[in-house]
Amino acid sequence: MTIATKQIKPKKATPWLRRGIQIFFFLLVALIATNGALKERGIAIFSFVEGASLHAICPFGGVVSFWQLASAGTLVKKVHESSVALAVIALALSVLFGPVICGWVCPLGSVQEWLGSLGRKIFKKRYNGFVPARLDKALRYLRYIVLAWVSYMTIVSGKLIFQDYDPYYALFNFWTGELALAGAAILVATLLLSLFVERPFCKYACPYGAFQGIFNLFRIFGIKRKASTCIDCKACDRACPMNIEVSTSGTVRDHQCISCLKCTSEDACPVEATVEFAAGKAEKLGAAS
Amino acid sequence: MIRIKTLPLGIIVVAGIFGGISIAKAVGYYETTSSKEPARFKTGELAGLPNPADIRGSYTWLDLERVFGIPAAESAAAFSAPGHALNPSDRVSLLEEIYLAILPKGYEIGTGAVRLFVSLYTGLPLEVEEGNVLPDAALAFLASRPGMDLAVLQRYAIPGASSVQDSAQSAKTEAPQAPQDSAATQAVSSQALAVSGSGTETAVATGTGSGTGTGSGTGSGRAVVGKTTFGDLYDWGLSEAQVESVLGYKPGPRSQTVRDSAAAAGKEFSDFRTQFQALVDQAAP
Known part of the structure:
Protein backbone atom coordinates (compact mmCIF):
# COMPACT_ATOMS: atom_id res chain seq x y z
CA MET A 1 0.00 0.00 0.00
CA ASN A 216 -1.37 8.27 30.85
CA LEU A 217 -2.13 4.76 32.01
CA PHE A 218 -5.85 5.45 32.22
CA ARG A 219 -6.58 8.85 30.65
CA ILE A 220 -9.84 9.01 28.76
CA PHE A 221 -8.47 10.67 25.63
CA GLY A 222 -5.19 9.39 24.30
CA ILE A 223 -3.05 9.01 21.22
CA LYS A 224 -4.51 6.26 19.03
CA ARG A 225 -2.93 4.79 15.93
CA LYS A 226 -5.07 3.13 13.27
CA ALA A 227 -2.92 0.22 12.10
CA SER A 228 -4.92 -0.42 8.93
CA THR A 229 -4.08 2.95 7.41
CA CYS A 230 -0.62 3.33 8.92
CA ILE A 231 2.11 3.32 6.27
CA ASP A 232 4.80 2.59 8.86
CA CYS A 233 6.85 5.62 7.92
CA LYS A 234 7.83 6.25 11.58
CA ALA A 235 7.18 9.98 11.21
CA CYS A 236 5.26 9.87 14.50
CA ASP A 237 8.25 8.32 16.30
CA ARG A 238 10.61 10.94 14.95
CA ALA A 239 8.27 13.77 15.90
CA CYS A 240 7.73 12.65 19.48
CA PRO A 241 9.75 14.84 21.84
CA MET A 242 9.64 12.10 24.44
CA ASN A 243 10.99 9.40 22.07
CA ILE A 244 7.88 7.24 22.35
CA GLU A 245 7.42 4.57 19.68
CA VAL A 246 3.98 5.57 18.54
CA SER A 247 4.32 3.46 15.37
CA THR A 248 4.15 0.21 17.33
CA SER A 249 1.30 1.23 19.61
CA GLY A 250 -2.43 0.96 19.23
CA THR A 251 -3.14 3.30 22.09
CA VAL A 252 -0.20 5.18 23.57
CA ARG A 253 -0.08 4.41 27.30
CA ASP A 254 3.54 5.44 27.76
CA HIS A 255 3.98 7.31 31.06
CA GLN A 256 6.12 9.90 29.28
CA CYS A 257 3.57 11.13 26.72
CA ILE A 258 2.87 14.84 27.19
CA SER A 259 -0.19 15.03 24.91
CA CYS A 260 1.52 17.53 22.63
CA LEU A 261 -0.17 16.03 19.55
CA LYS A 262 2.99 16.35 17.48
CA CYS A 263 2.70 12.75 16.31
CA THR A 264 -0.88 13.02 15.10
CA SER A 265 -2.24 13.24 11.60
CA GLU A 266 -2.67 16.95 12.19
CA ASP A 267 1.08 17.33 12.44
CA ALA A 268 3.75 14.66 11.76
CA CYS A 269 1.70 11.72 10.48
CA PRO A 270 1.32 12.09 6.72
CA VAL A 271 -1.88 10.05 6.49
CA GLU A 272 -5.18 11.54 7.51
CA ALA A 273 -7.10 10.06 10.45
CA THR A 274 -4.38 7.57 11.31
CA VAL A 275 -2.81 8.93 14.48
CA GLU A 276 -5.35 10.88 16.46
CA PHE A 277 -6.14 12.09 19.93
CA ALA A 278 -9.36 10.35 20.76
CA ALA A 279 -11.40 8.32 23.20
CA GLY A 280 -12.31 4.80 22.22
CA LYS A 281 -10.64 1.76 20.74
CA ALA A 282 -7.69 2.46 18.47
CA GLU A 283 -8.57 0.32 15.47
CA LYS A 284 -12.03 1.82 15.12
CA LEU A 285 -10.48 5.21 14.54
CA GLY A 286 -11.38 6.72 11.26
CA ALA A 287 -13.96 4.06 10.48
CA ALA A 288 -16.60 6.65 9.95
CA SER A 289 -14.40 8.96 7.93
CA MET B 1 -15.99 7.80 19.25
CA ILE B 2 -14.82 11.27 20.17
CA ARG B 3 -11.80 12.83 18.51
CA ILE B 4 -10.18 16.02 19.67
CA LYS B 5 -8.01 18.07 17.39
CA THR B 6 -5.39 20.62 18.28
CA LEU B 7 -7.62 23.68 18.28
CA PRO B 8 -10.37 22.28 20.53
CA LEU B 9 -7.77 20.78 22.87
CA GLY B 10 -6.00 24.13 23.13
CA ILE B 11 -9.29 25.85 23.88
CA ILE B 12 -10.23 23.22 26.47
CA VAL B 13 -6.86 23.51 28.22
CA VAL B 14 -6.98 27.31 28.42
CA ALA B 15 -10.68 27.43 29.26
CA GLY B 16 -10.28 24.61 31.78
CA ILE B 17 -7.53 26.45 33.63
CA PHE B 18 -9.17 29.86 33.69
CA GLY B 19 -12.65 28.42 34.20
CA GLY B 20 -11.34 26.35 37.09
CA ILE B 21 -9.66 29.39 38.61
CA SER B 22 -12.91 31.38 38.27
CA ILE B 23 -14.85 28.63 40.02
CA ALA B 24 -12.23 28.42 42.77
CA LYS B 25 -12.47 32.19 43.22
CA ALA B 26 -16.25 32.04 43.26
CA VAL B 27 -16.25 29.50 46.07
CA GLY B 28 -13.58 31.46 47.94
CA TYR B 29 -10.74 28.99 47.54
CA TYR B 30 -8.14 30.87 45.53
CA GLU B 31 -5.93 32.84 47.90
CA THR B 32 -2.55 33.55 46.32
CA THR B 33 -1.19 35.40 49.31
CA SER B 34 -0.97 34.74 53.01
CA SER B 35 -3.95 35.89 55.05
CA LYS B 36 -1.49 37.56 57.46
CA GLU B 37 -3.22 35.74 60.28
CA PRO B 38 -0.75 33.37 61.91
CA ALA B 39 -1.86 30.01 63.24
CA ARG B 40 -2.90 30.08 66.86
CA PHE B 41 -1.79 27.92 69.73
CA LYS B 42 -4.33 25.15 70.03
CA THR B 43 -3.78 23.79 73.48
CA GLY B 44 -2.64 24.79 76.95
CA GLU B 45 -2.89 28.15 78.60
CA LEU B 46 -1.76 29.86 75.41
CA ALA B 47 -4.62 28.41 73.38
CA GLY B 48 -6.04 31.00 71.02
CA LEU B 49 -2.98 33.25 71.05
CA PRO B 50 -1.10 33.87 67.79
CA ASN B 51 1.95 31.71 67.27
CA PRO B 52 5.10 33.64 66.32
CA ALA B 53 6.45 30.51 64.60
CA ASP B 54 3.87 31.05 61.85
CA ILE B 55 5.05 34.55 60.94
CA ARG B 56 5.81 34.56 57.21
CA GLY B 57 8.18 36.63 55.14
CA SER B 58 5.23 38.39 53.54
CA TYR B 59 4.19 39.97 56.84
CA THR B 60 4.85 43.66 57.21
CA TRP B 61 5.74 45.40 60.46
CA LEU B 62 2.20 46.76 60.43
CA ASP B 63 0.86 43.19 60.33
CA LEU B 64 2.98 42.38 63.36
CA GLU B 65 1.59 45.41 65.18
CA ARG B 66 -1.96 44.37 64.37
CA VAL B 67 -1.47 40.74 65.44
CA PHE B 68 1.11 40.94 68.22
CA GLY B 69 0.82 44.55 69.32
CA ILE B 70 4.45 45.43 68.65
CA PRO B 71 4.68 49.06 67.53
CA ALA B 72 5.44 48.94 63.80
CA ALA B 73 7.51 52.10 63.55
CA GLU B 74 9.76 51.09 66.44
CA SER B 75 10.26 47.52 65.28
CA ALA B 76 10.96 48.61 61.70
CA ALA B 77 13.51 51.08 63.02
CA ALA B 78 15.02 48.45 65.29
CA PHE B 79 15.67 46.17 62.31
CA SER B 80 16.91 48.92 60.00
CA ALA B 81 20.50 48.58 58.90
CA PRO B 82 22.93 51.36 57.98
CA GLY B 83 21.79 52.65 54.59
CA HIS B 84 18.61 50.56 54.75
CA ALA B 85 15.93 52.38 56.71
CA LEU B 86 12.84 50.19 56.89
CA ASN B 87 9.28 51.43 56.65
CA PRO B 88 6.48 49.92 58.73
CA SER B 89 4.85 48.80 55.48
CA ASP B 90 7.93 46.84 54.38
CA ARG B 91 7.82 43.07 54.35
CA VAL B 92 10.02 41.32 56.88
CA SER B 93 11.41 39.13 54.09
CA LEU B 94 13.51 42.13 53.06
CA LEU B 95 15.77 41.54 56.05
CA GLU B 96 17.52 38.51 54.62
CA GLU B 97 18.70 40.49 51.62
CA ILE B 98 19.73 43.50 53.69
CA TYR B 99 21.73 41.58 56.27
CA LEU B 100 23.23 38.95 53.97
CA ALA B 101 26.39 40.95 53.32
CA ILE B 102 26.62 42.40 56.82
CA LEU B 103 26.55 39.34 59.04
CA PRO B 104 29.34 36.85 59.68
CA LYS B 105 28.91 33.46 58.01
CA GLY B 106 26.49 31.16 59.79
CA TYR B 107 24.37 33.96 61.23
CA GLU B 108 21.12 35.22 59.82
CA ILE B 109 18.68 38.05 60.31
CA GLY B 110 15.55 37.23 58.38
CA THR B 111 12.04 36.06 59.04
CA GLY B 112 13.38 33.67 61.69
CA ALA B 113 14.92 36.59 63.55
CA VAL B 114 11.61 38.44 63.43
CA ARG B 115 9.86 35.42 64.92
CA LEU B 116 12.48 35.41 67.67
CA PHE B 117 12.01 39.13 68.23
CA VAL B 118 8.25 38.71 68.51
CA SER B 119 8.66 35.77 70.84
CA LEU B 120 10.97 37.72 73.13
CA TYR B 121 8.71 40.76 73.04
CA THR B 122 5.48 38.91 73.73
CA GLY B 123 6.81 36.04 75.81
CA LEU B 124 5.14 33.56 73.49
CA PRO B 125 7.19 30.37 73.18
CA LEU B 126 9.22 29.65 70.07
CA GLU B 127 11.63 27.03 68.85
CA VAL B 128 14.55 29.18 67.77
CA GLU B 129 16.30 28.21 64.58
CA GLU B 130 20.06 27.92 64.68
CA GLY B 131 22.03 30.98 63.59
CA ASN B 132 19.31 33.55 64.15
CA VAL B 133 20.58 36.76 65.73
CA LEU B 134 19.08 40.18 66.29
CA PRO B 135 20.40 43.63 65.37
CA ASP B 136 21.74 45.76 68.22
CA ALA B 137 18.82 48.16 67.99
CA ALA B 138 16.30 45.32 68.24
CA LEU B 139 18.06 43.95 71.32
CA ALA B 140 18.15 47.42 72.84
CA PHE B 141 14.46 47.83 72.10
CA LEU B 142 13.72 44.52 73.84
CA ALA B 143 16.06 45.32 76.71
CA SER B 144 14.13 48.49 77.41
CA ARG B 145 11.06 46.41 78.26
CA PRO B 146 10.50 45.80 81.96
CA GLY B 147 11.60 42.46 83.35
CA MET B 148 13.60 41.44 80.31
CA ASP B 149 16.54 39.15 81.07
CA LEU B 150 19.59 40.73 79.46
CA ALA B 151 21.55 37.49 79.65
CA VAL B 152 18.98 35.85 77.43
CA LEU B 153 19.09 38.70 74.96
CA GLN B 154 22.87 38.61 74.86
CA ARG B 155 22.68 35.12 73.29
CA TYR B 156 21.12 36.61 70.21
CA ALA B 157 23.59 39.42 69.74
CA ILE B 158 25.63 39.53 66.56
CA PRO B 159 29.12 38.29 67.44
CA GLY B 160 31.36 41.26 68.03
CA ALA B 161 28.49 43.67 68.57
CA SER B 162 28.23 45.91 71.61
CA SER B 163 26.78 44.32 74.73
CA VAL B 164 23.05 44.38 75.22
CA GLN B 165 23.48 46.21 78.49
CA ASP B 166 25.27 49.08 76.75
CA SER B 167 22.73 49.12 73.96
CA ALA B 168 19.90 49.08 76.45
CA GLN B 169 21.41 51.96 78.37
CA SER B 170 21.72 54.07 75.27
CA ALA B 171 18.23 53.06 74.15
CA LYS B 172 16.80 54.13 77.49
CA THR B 173 18.48 57.49 77.12
CA GLU B 174 17.15 57.94 73.63
CA ALA B 175 13.68 56.46 74.02
CA PRO B 176 12.65 56.03 77.60
CA GLN B 177 9.00 55.18 77.07
CA ALA B 178 7.99 51.53 77.06
CA PRO B 179 5.70 50.45 74.25
CA GLN B 180 2.10 49.52 74.83
CA ASP B 181 1.53 45.86 75.61
CA SER B 182 -0.70 43.87 73.33
CA ALA B 183 -3.37 41.43 74.34
CA ALA B 184 -1.00 38.65 73.40
CA THR B 185 1.77 40.12 75.55
CA GLN B 186 -0.44 40.66 78.53
CA ALA B 187 -1.82 37.16 78.34
CA VAL B 188 1.61 35.65 78.77
CA SER B 189 2.97 35.99 82.24
CA SER B 190 6.24 34.27 81.61
CA GLN B 191 8.53 33.41 78.78
CA ALA B 192 9.47 29.88 77.99
CA LEU B 193 11.99 29.95 75.26
CA ALA B 194 13.53 26.83 73.86
CA VAL B 195 16.97 27.54 72.52
CA SER B 196 18.64 25.19 70.11
CA GLY B 197 21.41 27.37 68.83
CA SER B 198 24.42 25.46 70.09
CA GLY B 199 22.84 22.08 70.24
CA THR B 200 22.87 22.15 74.05
CA GLU B 201 19.27 22.85 74.70
CA THR B 202 18.33 25.08 77.59
CA ALA B 203 14.89 26.35 78.36
CA VAL B 204 14.92 29.64 80.14
CA ALA B 205 12.32 31.54 82.05
CA THR B 206 12.57 35.28 81.95
CA GLY B 207 9.46 36.24 83.78
CA THR B 208 7.77 39.55 83.36
CA GLY B 209 5.29 38.47 85.97
CA SER B 210 5.20 35.34 88.04
CA GLY B 211 7.96 33.65 86.04
CA THR B 212 6.73 30.12 85.73
CA GLY B 213 8.78 29.09 82.77
CA THR B 214 8.95 25.53 81.62
CA GLY B 215 12.51 24.64 82.47
CA SER B 216 13.82 21.51 80.90
CA GLY B 217 15.76 18.90 82.77
CA THR B 218 19.12 19.14 81.18
CA GLY B 219 20.90 17.59 84.12
CA SER B 220 20.93 14.26 82.33
CA GLY B 221 22.21 15.89 79.18
CA ARG B 222 19.10 14.57 77.47
CA ALA B 223 17.21 17.65 76.46
CA VAL B 224 14.27 17.40 74.12
CA VAL B 225 14.98 20.02 71.52
CA GLY B 226 14.01 20.81 67.97
CA LYS B 227 16.60 18.42 66.62
CA THR B 228 15.53 15.52 68.83
CA THR B 229 14.46 12.57 66.72
CA PHE B 230 12.18 9.70 67.63
CA GLY B 231 15.32 7.56 67.57
CA ASP B 232 16.81 9.76 70.31
CA LEU B 233 13.70 9.31 72.43
CA TYR B 234 13.87 5.53 72.05
CA ASP B 235 17.59 5.55 72.85
CA TRP B 236 16.82 7.52 76.00
CA GLY B 237 14.52 4.79 77.20
CA LEU B 238 11.09 5.78 75.92
CA SER B 239 8.94 3.11 74.33
CA GLU B 240 7.07 3.62 71.09
CA ALA B 241 3.81 3.32 73.03
CA GLN B 242 4.86 6.16 75.37
CA VAL B 243 5.78 8.34 72.42
CA GLU B 244 2.51 7.56 70.68
CA SER B 245 0.50 8.30 73.82
CA VAL B 246 2.05 11.77 74.05
CA LEU B 247 1.65 12.52 70.36
CA GLY B 248 -1.80 11.08 70.02
CA TYR B 249 -0.80 9.53 66.73
CA LYS B 250 1.70 6.97 65.47
CA PRO B 251 5.25 8.34 65.54
CA GLY B 252 7.24 8.57 62.33
CA PRO B 253 10.53 6.87 61.48
CA ARG B 254 13.49 6.98 63.88
CA SER B 255 15.25 9.62 61.83
CA GLN B 256 12.33 12.07 61.91
CA THR B 257 12.55 14.93 64.39
CA VAL B 258 9.68 15.36 66.81
CA ARG B 259 9.36 18.94 65.65
CA ASP B 260 8.99 17.97 61.98
CA SER B 261 6.48 15.31 62.93
CA ALA B 262 4.47 17.86 64.92
CA ALA B 263 4.61 20.35 62.06
CA ALA B 264 3.48 17.71 59.58
CA ALA B 265 0.56 16.87 61.86
CA GLY B 266 -0.32 20.55 62.12
CA LYS B 267 0.63 20.67 65.79
CA GLU B 268 3.12 22.63 67.82
CA PHE B 269 6.33 21.03 69.01
CA SER B 270 5.85 22.94 72.26
CA ASP B 271 2.64 20.93 72.79
CA PHE B 272 4.74 17.79 73.30
CA ARG B 273 8.10 19.01 74.42
CA THR B 274 7.43 19.28 78.16
CA GLN B 275 5.77 15.88 78.32
CA PHE B 276 8.61 14.24 76.44
CA GLN B 277 11.17 15.95 78.63
CA ALA B 278 9.38 14.72 81.75
CA LEU B 279 9.36 11.15 80.43
CA VAL B 280 13.01 11.37 79.39
CA ASP B 281 13.96 12.67 82.84
CA GLN B 282 12.03 9.85 84.46
CA ALA B 283 13.77 7.29 82.27
CA ALA B 284 17.24 8.77 82.90
CA PRO B 285 19.55 6.37 84.78
Missing part, protein backbone atom coordinates in the same frame (compact mmCIF):
# COMPACT_ATOMS: atom_id res chain seq x y z
CA THR A 2 1.45 3.32 -0.99
CA ILE A 3 0.94 6.80 0.28
CA ALA A 4 -0.86 7.67 -2.92
CA THR A 5 -3.74 5.35 -2.07
CA LYS A 6 -4.17 6.87 1.39
CA GLN A 7 -6.02 10.00 2.25
CA ILE A 8 -3.17 12.49 2.22
CA LYS A 9 -3.94 15.10 4.78
CA PRO A 10 -4.30 18.77 4.00
CA LYS A 11 -1.70 21.30 5.12
CA LYS A 12 -1.41 21.82 8.86
CA ALA A 13 -4.10 24.15 10.07
CA THR A 14 -2.80 25.00 13.50
CA PRO A 15 0.99 24.74 13.57
CA TRP A 16 1.42 27.69 15.90
CA LEU A 17 -1.47 27.08 18.23
CA ARG A 18 0.32 25.03 20.88
CA ARG A 19 3.42 27.20 20.70
CA GLY A 20 1.22 30.28 21.05
CA ILE A 21 -0.40 28.86 24.17
CA GLN A 22 3.01 27.96 25.57
CA ILE A 23 4.29 31.49 24.97
CA PHE A 24 1.14 32.92 26.56
CA PHE A 25 1.56 30.87 29.75
CA PHE A 26 5.29 31.55 29.87
CA LEU A 27 4.69 35.29 29.73
CA LEU A 28 1.79 35.11 32.17
CA VAL A 29 3.79 33.16 34.75
CA ALA A 30 6.80 35.44 34.27
CA LEU A 31 4.64 38.50 34.74
CA ILE A 32 2.83 37.20 37.82
CA ALA A 33 6.04 35.97 39.44
CA THR A 34 7.92 39.18 38.66
CA ASN A 35 5.03 41.23 39.91
CA GLY A 36 4.89 39.17 43.08
CA ALA A 37 8.63 39.54 43.71
CA LEU A 38 8.51 43.29 43.07
CA LYS A 39 5.51 43.63 45.36
CA GLU A 40 7.50 41.91 48.11
CA ARG A 41 10.14 44.59 47.69
CA GLY A 42 7.58 47.35 47.85
CA ILE A 43 8.30 48.41 44.27
CA ALA A 44 5.54 49.75 42.06
CA ILE A 45 3.86 46.88 40.23
CA PHE A 46 1.97 46.30 37.03
CA SER A 47 -1.64 46.94 37.88
CA PHE A 48 -3.12 44.83 35.10
CA VAL A 49 -2.03 41.52 36.57
CA GLU A 50 -2.20 40.14 40.07
CA GLY A 51 1.16 39.65 41.70
CA ALA A 52 1.75 36.34 43.43
CA SER A 53 4.65 34.19 44.42
CA LEU A 54 5.65 31.45 42.01
CA HIS A 55 4.62 28.91 44.63
CA ALA A 56 1.09 30.28 44.62
CA ILE A 57 0.64 29.50 40.94
CA CYS A 58 2.39 26.14 40.80
CA PRO A 59 0.07 23.14 41.02
CA PHE A 60 2.86 20.91 42.32
CA GLY A 61 2.69 22.73 45.67
CA GLY A 62 -0.88 21.53 45.93
CA VAL A 63 0.18 17.96 45.17
CA VAL A 64 2.89 17.83 47.84
CA SER A 65 0.61 19.59 50.32
CA PHE A 66 -2.06 16.97 49.91
CA TRP A 67 -0.97 14.80 52.83
CA GLN A 68 -0.74 17.72 55.25
CA LEU A 69 -4.04 19.08 54.00
CA ALA A 70 -5.75 15.74 54.46
CA SER A 71 -4.19 14.91 57.83
CA ALA A 72 -3.98 18.31 59.50
CA GLY A 73 -6.06 20.65 57.38
CA THR A 74 -3.08 22.96 56.82
CA LEU A 75 -0.85 23.70 53.86
CA VAL A 76 2.88 23.29 53.55
CA LYS A 77 4.73 26.57 54.20
CA LYS A 78 4.79 28.92 51.18
CA VAL A 79 1.95 27.01 49.52
CA HIS A 80 -1.38 28.79 49.15
CA GLU A 81 -4.94 27.75 48.43
CA SER A 82 -4.41 28.67 44.79
CA SER A 83 -1.84 25.88 44.41
CA VAL A 84 -4.39 23.38 45.62
CA ALA A 85 -7.04 24.76 43.27
CA LEU A 86 -4.60 24.56 40.34
CA ALA A 87 -3.59 21.04 41.33
CA VAL A 88 -7.25 19.98 41.22
CA ILE A 89 -7.73 21.64 37.83
CA ALA A 90 -4.59 19.94 36.49
CA LEU A 91 -5.77 16.65 37.93
CA ALA A 92 -9.08 16.91 36.10
CA LEU A 93 -7.31 17.74 32.84
CA SER A 94 -4.91 14.83 33.36
CA VAL A 95 -7.68 12.32 33.89
CA LEU A 96 -9.26 13.47 30.66
CA PHE A 97 -6.26 14.18 28.45
CA GLY A 98 -3.08 13.09 30.25
CA PRO A 99 -0.24 15.54 31.02
CA VAL A 100 -1.50 18.48 28.92
CA ILE A 101 -0.10 20.76 31.62
CA CYS A 102 3.38 19.48 30.70
CA GLY A 103 2.87 19.69 26.96
CA TRP A 104 0.91 22.91 26.70
CA VAL A 105 1.35 25.01 29.82
CA CYS A 106 4.50 24.36 31.87
CA PRO A 107 6.94 27.22 31.17
CA LEU A 108 10.00 25.15 31.99
CA GLY A 109 8.88 22.49 29.52
CA SER A 110 8.35 25.22 26.92
CA VAL A 111 11.81 26.71 27.45
CA GLN A 112 13.38 23.28 27.06
CA GLU A 113 11.39 22.76 23.90
CA TRP A 114 12.45 26.12 22.45
CA LEU A 115 16.08 25.37 23.14
CA GLY A 116 15.47 21.96 21.62
CA SER A 117 14.47 23.64 18.36
CA LEU A 118 17.93 25.17 18.32
CA GLY A 119 19.53 21.80 19.12
CA ARG A 120 17.55 20.20 16.32
CA LYS A 121 18.96 22.78 13.90
CA ILE A 122 22.49 22.13 15.13
CA PHE A 123 22.45 18.34 15.31
CA LYS A 124 19.72 17.64 12.74
CA LYS A 125 18.73 13.92 12.86
CA ARG A 126 21.19 13.13 15.64
CA TYR A 127 19.29 15.44 17.97
CA ASN A 128 17.40 13.71 20.78
CA GLY A 129 19.19 10.46 20.08
CA PHE A 130 22.39 10.85 22.04
CA VAL A 131 21.39 8.83 25.09
CA PRO A 132 21.72 5.06 24.52
CA ALA A 133 18.27 3.46 24.47
CA ARG A 134 18.79 1.15 27.47
CA LEU A 135 20.21 3.89 29.64
CA ASP A 136 17.49 6.26 28.51
CA LYS A 137 14.78 3.75 29.42
CA ALA A 138 16.20 3.23 32.89
CA LEU A 139 16.77 6.94 33.52
CA ARG A 140 13.15 7.70 32.76
CA TYR A 141 12.12 6.11 36.05
CA LEU A 142 14.43 8.41 37.96
CA ARG A 143 11.71 11.05 38.15
CA TYR A 144 9.56 8.69 40.20
CA ILE A 145 12.36 8.44 42.74
CA VAL A 146 12.51 12.24 42.76
CA LEU A 147 8.73 12.38 43.24
CA ALA A 148 8.88 9.88 46.12
CA TRP A 149 11.75 11.74 47.76
CA VAL A 150 10.13 15.17 47.41
CA SER A 151 6.79 13.89 48.68
CA TYR A 152 8.34 12.11 51.65
CA MET A 153 10.56 15.02 52.64
CA THR A 154 7.70 17.49 52.32
CA ILE A 155 5.44 15.33 54.46
CA VAL A 156 8.11 14.86 57.11
CA SER A 157 9.34 18.45 57.24
CA GLY A 158 6.19 20.39 56.44
CA LYS A 159 8.34 22.57 54.18
CA LEU A 160 8.49 23.04 50.43
CA ILE A 161 11.68 21.03 50.23
CA PHE A 162 11.97 21.01 46.43
CA GLN A 163 12.32 24.78 46.12
CA ASP A 164 16.10 24.71 46.49
CA TYR A 165 16.46 22.15 43.68
CA ASP A 166 13.68 23.33 41.41
CA PRO A 167 14.88 24.69 38.05
CA TYR A 168 11.39 26.08 37.43
CA TYR A 169 11.70 28.22 40.55
CA ALA A 170 15.23 29.18 39.54
CA LEU A 171 14.09 30.18 36.05
CA PHE A 172 11.78 32.89 37.33
CA ASN A 173 13.75 33.89 40.43
CA PHE A 174 17.30 34.14 39.16
CA TRP A 175 17.23 37.89 39.72
CA THR A 176 15.62 37.93 43.15
CA GLY A 177 18.51 36.77 45.33
CA GLU A 178 16.39 33.84 46.53
CA LEU A 179 18.09 31.50 44.14
CA ALA A 180 19.62 28.37 45.69
CA LEU A 181 22.88 27.17 44.20
CA ALA A 182 21.53 23.68 43.54
CA GLY A 183 18.47 25.05 41.77
CA ALA A 184 20.61 27.34 39.62
CA ALA A 185 22.98 24.50 38.74
CA ILE A 186 20.11 22.21 37.79
CA LEU A 187 18.57 24.97 35.67
CA VAL A 188 21.82 25.59 33.80
CA ALA A 189 22.32 21.84 33.29
CA THR A 190 18.74 21.51 32.05
CA LEU A 191 19.13 24.36 29.57
CA LEU A 192 22.43 23.02 28.25
CA LEU A 193 21.18 19.46 27.97
CA SER A 194 18.12 20.72 26.09
CA LEU A 195 20.44 21.39 23.17
CA PHE A 196 21.13 17.65 22.93
CA VAL A 197 18.05 15.97 24.39
CA GLU A 198 14.47 17.16 24.10
CA ARG A 199 12.95 18.10 27.47
CA PRO A 200 15.67 16.46 29.61
CA PHE A 201 14.25 17.61 32.93
CA CYS A 202 10.75 16.44 32.00
CA LYS A 203 12.06 13.06 30.94
CA TYR A 204 14.41 12.26 33.77
CA ALA A 205 13.85 14.41 36.82
CA CYS A 206 10.56 16.31 37.00
CA PRO A 207 8.51 15.07 39.96
CA TYR A 208 5.36 16.78 38.76
CA GLY A 209 5.84 15.29 35.31
CA ALA A 210 6.15 11.90 36.99
CA PHE A 211 2.89 12.49 38.83
CA GLN A 212 1.14 13.64 35.66
CA GLY A 213 2.59 10.77 33.67
CA ILE A 214 0.77 8.23 35.81
CA PHE A 215 -2.50 9.43 34.29
